[in-house]
Amino acid sequence: MMDTLYRIYFMTILSRLGLQLGMIMITIVAFLTMVGVNELLFKAGEFVPGINWIYLPAGVRLLATLLFGLSGAVGLLLSAWCVNFWLFFPDDFSRSFLGGIIAAVAPYSVYIMARRFYGLQGSLVNLTAGKLLICIVVYSLASPLMHHVWFHLRDPVVHDWSGFWVMAVGDFLGSVVVFYTLKLALHLWMPPQAARTLPHQ
Template sequence: MKHLRFQAAMVGATMLAFVTTIAVNEWLFTRLEFVPGINWIYLPAGMRLLCVLLFGNAGALGLLLISWLVCFFYFFPDDYLRSFMGGVLAAAAPWIANRLAQQAFGLRASLTNLSPARLLVCIVLYSVASPLLHHVWFAVHGDSGDLLHGFVVMFVGDLAGTLIVVYAMKGLLSLLPPAAPRRL
């Protein structure tokens, strides 16, 4: 039961963190929107990767749930298929990037072997995976818009947003006092 409550707390924390970054992104970067859902700077992308790295499957589940809520009730309320797939793809991209990092680097759930170089590779991998998944779906679904331009903007936005969020969190963590040494 304790494990289930802990998992639920991670899902809830992910949902709260993600919706907070959407609000901050809307407040700071509204004018940088290319089309609905694609921004030149997209902070929620960084929170997606961070939550999946920290919380694993619970983070991915939280992202799926909150992405559905945001898509269905805010971004695309009149397009149920796009809202459904948007939520799935938003949760799948960081989950896939995390899984690939686990396989390629032997990345542990504790993240103890996540070096700065490996973190940067994860960020770039995720920043490619998210727009790639979305734009493949757009193409399959019949969206005949400028897919290449949209892909580039989404890649830049996800990369910039992820770098901002990850390094902002790193900066905040550096303000905490050092942990006391553990005694054996």
């Protein structure tokens, strides 16, 4: 009897671990893909390396954490380190390392907020359009604020706060594009009966 219980317990742990690893991998693939798309479409409008007027990966960051919670944040941390160390700031260890941490902490903080104040569920079924917009706005301010506070602490003489607003606009527009493109795709692919059951408020 005990052997059976231990076996069930062990299989449950493995199943949960596999699910967590799957969410981490989905986040990494989605984020890196969106970085590539953003570089292809909006590289010419880049303000400075790592700061764009439209930053699509920001939408993936928020979506991954709202859907996957801590697993999404871990995936974002790993993928941000990949991008920072090999693409954006290969010669700046502290910018790459700490920037990756901030890139994961900012959306995860919004996820914690949504869980606390909105009772956010894993399926996002109770995340209305208005609540989602609030999450996007809060994230679009939190992420650049965390980054620029660190930039200022790191080098207060050289740091330019003008990049804060560019990053905020880029994160907001990128998040809106990602979420509403996803919404449109789901609307087009979802069976009509299921679409009618979706919340509209």
